[in-house]
Amino acid sequence: MPDSNGPALAALAQPGKAAALDSEALQTLVSWTGKQVGDSRTECRGETFPSKAVRNPVMRGCPVCLREDALNNRKNPAIVMVIRGDWLLREVGICCRHHSPLIPLWENIRPAERFDSAGHLRDLAPRIIAGELDRPLRAPSAYDLWLDQRLETGEDSSWLADMIFSSRQLSAVFWAVSSCAI
Numbered sequence: 001m002p003d004s005n006g007p008a009l010a011a012l013a014q015p016g017k018a019a020a021l022d023s024e025a026l027q028t029l030v031s032w033t034g035k036q037v038g039d040s041r042t043e044c045r046g047e048t049f050p051s052k053a054v055r056n057p058v059m060r061g062c063p064v065c066l067r068e069d070a071l072n073n074r075k076n077p078a079i080v081m082v083i084r085g086d087w088l089l090r091e092v093g094i095c096c097r098h099h100s101p102l103i104p105l106w107e108n109i110r111p112a113e114r115f116d117s118a119g120h121l122r123d124l125a126p127r128i129i130a131g132e133l134d135r136p137l138r139a140p141s142a143y144d145l146w147l148d149q150r151l152e153t154g155e156d157s158s159w160l161a162d163m164i165f166s167s168r169q170l171s172a173v174f175w176a177v178s179s180c181a182i
């Protein structure tokens with residue numbers, strides 16, 4: 001049976017090698033990219049989602065995160081700017097670290113071109129560094145904070161952990177709780 005991580009691992013093999021990632025680090029990176037499970041579901045960070053919750057033609061991101069990345073290489077900022085895996089999730093709408101809403105960065109219906117972030121970020125880097133893409137900040141909601149922690153650590157101290165997530169179907173509650181605090 002083919003490894004469902006195969007395509008993602010193959011796609012990340014070269015950048016992973018360039019970044020001197022060992023196999024464990026590469027697997028962690030893949031866990032943020034999502035892998036297809038069956039026809040219509042995608043596994044991301046150990047959770048299973050409807051694929052359409054992860055596969056969005058619009059790439060979004062936090063301009064403040066990307067600007068901080070850019071400061072690590074002022075001569076060639078695009079090579080150190082990183083698209084975070086949680087930005088792919090439709091239900092993630094804010095960077096809980098910077099309180100910045102995620103903004104649309106680029107759009108492409110073809111995944112291979114959409115995930116070619118280096119070229120897009122090279123074009124956007126001057127505007128991101130200049131703050132042209134910044135939006136007014138807002139405090140994350142309790143739901144935003146809960147989702148951020150859940151994705152980052154897999155831990156969940158809320159009542160949802162026992163009542164719903166025994167099935168590891170995080171998507172089942174996205175729609176029910178996204179507009180209310182937990």
Ligand SMILES: [Zn+2]
Binds near residue numbers: 063095096100
């Ligand atoms: Zn951020």
